[in-house]
Amino acid sequence: MTNNIVKGLAVLLGLTALIVGALAWVYDATRERIDTNRNQAFWKEAESLANDTTLRDYLERPTLTSSVRLQDDRRLGLARTTGYGGSIDLMILLNADGSIAGVRTLRHAETPGIGDFIDGDTPIDGNTPINGNTPWMRQFRGLDATDLPDIDGRTGATITVDAIRQGVKTFVENSGGSA
Amino acid sequence: MTTTTAVLSAGIIERNPAWVQMLGLCPLLAVSTSVVSAVGLSLASAFVLLSSALLISSLRRLIPDFARLPAFMLIIAGSTTLIVILLEAYAFDLYSRIALFVQIIVTNCVILGRAEAYASRQPLHLAVLDAAGTALGFAIALVALGAAREVIGAGTLFARMDSLFGPDAASWVITVLPESTRLLIAILPPGAFIMAGLLLALAQHISRSRATRNGKVPHAT
Incomplete structure (x- = not known):
């Protein structure tokens, strides 16, 4: 009996060591590739938003809810807001005068077909993505924080619309943009 | 039928994990919104099924009875984590869309069920065959549901296959229905239940x- 327990524990320990070892090795081998993937996805979106393919050469990736200054004094930042399906991560570009140059959705879990008009990848509702952007998201171009109540709503997606509007507003105010 | 084909077809048809055993319905309903997600999850599930069957069957004499479940969970969780890392490294686009459901493969009862009922009692080659059959059966259900929901809900078939099979696959998309005849509900959760029921x-x-034709009286269910 005791023998059996010792044997079982030994097997479990050995198995754990084997699996942890294998995972550690794969993690180490793929870490660089995964980082590259994440970075590329980020800079692809940022450079298309800023219409400038040199960003990745000189900018540091901003952390969440912070912004970095571009060479032409525009500012690129990340914001998080809470939508209907959980948090929504936004990438926001401000012009040098503090007005909004553009907004992109990086990550969201809104209802497909109802709340996902904020995501340029999804052509379901007839919004052909242009530069990974949707017509609804393009409304933000050129607005100040005070103009945000003018953003069009969407039937059935009030919470999503409010979330984006609030996320952008908070970001602009915190970045000392024109309010 | 030889044992080989019998074991394989049992997993695919007679004991199909989705429509006979009704296991793994959570990923089946959640990820079947399009063919590409369905194929992605099928491949990931197949990887976990096969690697856990392989390990569990070859270690079955070493693992004492009381340590069975923790050992199985360890192996299943390990292979799931492995496929998560590999997907993020080599199919990043797809990963960012189905990541959550790949991670919860670990709780998919199909996998623990086959480990407990089959792989832990059978020799290696039969265990691997059984896992392959089960994986194939699950994949057929998942892809069929994904295709039906994508056609009815989005009007397309094979959209965004490039996120799994590289840039060349971007042109595989077929537009089946014009925009005005798409039924959005098919992609939403209620549609998943309706289509899965059908x-x-x-x-x-x-x-x-088939049973009637073979002269057997079908079960009243």
Whole structure:
């Protein structure tokens, strides 16, 4: 009996060591590739938003809810807001005068077909993505924080619309943009 | 039928994990919104099924009875984590869309069920065959549901296959229905239940008519 327990524990320990070892090795081998993937996805979106393919050469990736200054004094930042399906991560570009140059959705879990008009990848509702952007998201171009109540709503997606509007507003105010 | 084909076809048809055993319905309903997600999850599930069957069957004499479940969970969780890392490294686009459901493969009862009922009691080659059959059966259900929901809900078939098979696959998309005839509900959760119910009814119908033809009286269910 005791023998059996010792044997079982030994097997479990050995198995754990084997699996942890294998995972550690794969993690180490793929870490660089995964980082590259994440970075590329980020800079692809940022450079298309800023219409400038040199960003990745000189900018540091901003952390969440912070912004970095571009060479032409525009500012690129990340914001998080809470939508209907959980948090929504936004990438926001401000012009040098503090007005909004553009907004992109990086990550969201809104209802497909109802709340996902904020995501340029999804052509379901007839919004052909242009530069990974949707017509609804393009409304933000050129607005100040005070103009945000003018953003069009969407039937059935009030919470999503409010979330984006609030996320952008908070970001602009915190970045000392024109309010 | 030889043992080989018998074991394989049992997993695919007689004991199909989705429409006979009704296991793994959570990923089946959640990820079947399009063919590409369905194929992605099928591949990931197949990887976990095969690698856990392989390990569990070859270690079955070493693992004492009381340590069975923790050992199985360890192996299943390990292979799931492995496929998560590999997907993020080599199919990043797809990963960012189905990541959550790949991670919860670990709780998919199909996998623990086959480990407990089959792989832990059978020799290696049979365990691997059984896992392959089960994986194939699950994949057929998942992709069929994904295709039906994508056609009815989005009007397309094979959209965004490039996120799994590289840039060349971007042109595989077929537009089946014009925009005005798309039924959005098919992609939403209620549509998943309706379509899965229809798929189930179809599978039942086929298996009953086969049983009748072979002279057996079908079970009243």
